[in-house]
Amino acid sequence: MIVCSCNVLSDGAVRGCLAPGPGCPRTPAQVYACLGCSPKCGRCARTIRAIMQAALGEAVPAEGGHACTTACASACSLVKLQTADAEEAVAA
Template identity: 45%
Template sequence: MYVCICNAVREREVRQAIEQGGAATPSEIYARLGVTPACGRCADTICDLLDQNESVAA
């Protein structure tokens, strides 16, 4: 599934960035993936994926 249509970023890419550690905000995810947000609609989905990762880790 695409998380960010503007940058063609897929969910698995975001999950990999989260799992590699060091990325705890959408801005950090964008930086790790080497993209910049355009419309910003993906930020909510990225936050959801970050929250899911925290729930699993806890």
Template identity: 50%
Template structure:
């Protein structure tokens, strides 16, 4: 569920870089890598964090944009950077999850 109901509206999340929630969702959707942190969003959008007050909100928007994938990426999601469970060279599962 989106933060707002009704007609789509854009909300400025980062006033230092004038980034909207739509900018953040687009960066998550268009990235080839799994975007998980505010720093990655800034990199995708060609800017950097200034005061950092928006980091929690950006993380919430990232989690919302990824949906169920946000919780399951360490459990075999295609966006996961962990090695497949059937790979004999992989670390035991408890260590792979701790790295996420």
């Protein structure tokens, strides 16, 4: 099923980039980045978040949150991505 019309992303593609561990996307924005695209209209973000919650069997942290341990977070590319996203939002 297509969950993002703008980027033509399927639910299978979203599930395919999810795997427990430090490399797993934690936000819809990180899922887009993992799949090599960016959000356009944003209508699919809730659906992507729901797929993430169902696939990982856990509550996904809110935007800006990160579920890795401190040791993981120091080298984690997801933390770097979140920091960059936050800096861009402040600059805008």
